[in-house]
Amino acid sequence: MEGGKGGADAALVEMRGIRKSFGNVEALRGVNFRVNAAEIVGLLGDNGAGKSTLIKVLSGLYGADAGTFLFRGRKLDWTRSGVSRARGLGIETVYQDRALGLQQSLWRNVFVGRHIHFSSSQFPDWGLIDVAEERRVTAELLARMGLGGGRLTPDTRAGVLSGGERQGLAIGRAMYFDAELVVLDEPTTALALSEVDKVLEFICGVRERGKSVVFITHSIDHVWAVADRFVVLSHGLNAGEWTRGALTLPELTARLREVAL
Ligand SMILES: Nc1ncnc2c1ncn2[C@@H]1O[C@H](COP(=O)(O)OP(=O)(O)O)[C@@H](O)[C@H]1O
Numbered sequence: 001m002e003g004g005k006g007g008a009d010a011a012l013v014e015m016r017g018i019r020k021s022f023g024n025v026e027a028l029r030g031v032n033f034r035v036n037a038a039e040i041v042g043l044l045g046d047n048g049a050g051k052s053t054l055i056k057v058l059s060g061l062y063g064a065d066a067g068t069f070l071f072r073g074r075k076l077d078w079t080r081s082g083v084s085r086a087r088g089l090g091i092e093t094v095y096q097d098r099a100l101g102l103q104q105s106l107w108r109n110v111f112v113g114r115h116i117h118f119s120s121s122q123f124p125d126w127g128l129i130d131v132a133e134e135r136r137v138t139a140e141l142l143a144r145m146g147l148g149g150g151r152l153t154p155d156t157r158a159g160v161l162s163g164g165e166r167q168g169l170a171i172g173r174a175m176y177f178d179a180e181l182v183v184l185d186e187p188t189t190a191l192a193l194s195e196v197d198k199v200l201e202f203i204c205g206v207r208e209r210g211k212s213v214v215f216i217t218h219s220i221d222h223v224w225a226v227a228d229r230f231v232v233l234s235h236g237l238n239a240g241e242w243t244r245g246a247l248t249l250p251e252l253t254a255r256l257r258e259v260a261l
């Protein structure tokens, strides 16, 4: 593997020259994107810039048409799709359009597709789901994330949750599944202000535990509060990148306006 440093000084994720087209729409035209350990990266750009496509490649939903993908300095084949492969590395994505089963209970939503099975030798490979354990873990997640103030139980229907609570539960779920990197696509869009603050707290909580976040938004104010680095995409290309402290909020706002033109 050329140039891969590996070890502690390598980025958690390093994507180089990523391309992805849909028919004749070139959504990504050679994007570079890096995430370091214990870092919150704000991924910014106008609608259609390619943000969602980039993180769908990152999370294995789409294979890249071209480009290089390194995880902790190790070069991996990212040209084929593979969500479970990305999950296996600890890349957990909460999609903008991810539909909770609103009629389903919280514990069913937390464990949908990834159940806890009995590990007892009494039930070898029967695939029996440990419902009591899934309920217990869900209650623990609600408490740990400070969700609902006792109003919510594992058996509450998901439809009862506010938008911010849904994001909080999704982040808690990702941490439960040992995420190294939590990718959030527009987690604060369409939330009330008080809810935005709560979601920003959840995001900072991930970094406090030494894990990383990619925070996608077109709202600069929301990332400004928390991100360590700002990456801007425009028309499927990198349009700028700044670390916190390298520029002021009005400067970043002006840069974003420029690239959106
Ligand atoms: N599944 C798809 N099929 C066809 N075109 C797509 C698809 N997904 C995204 N695109 C197009 O790719 C471009 C980038 O979209 P997207 O990644 O969703 O941007 P963003 O998330 O920054 O708003 C847009 O022109 C969009 O219409």
Ligand SMILES: [Mg+2]
Pocket: 051, 052, 053, 096, 185
């Ligand atoms: Mg998007």
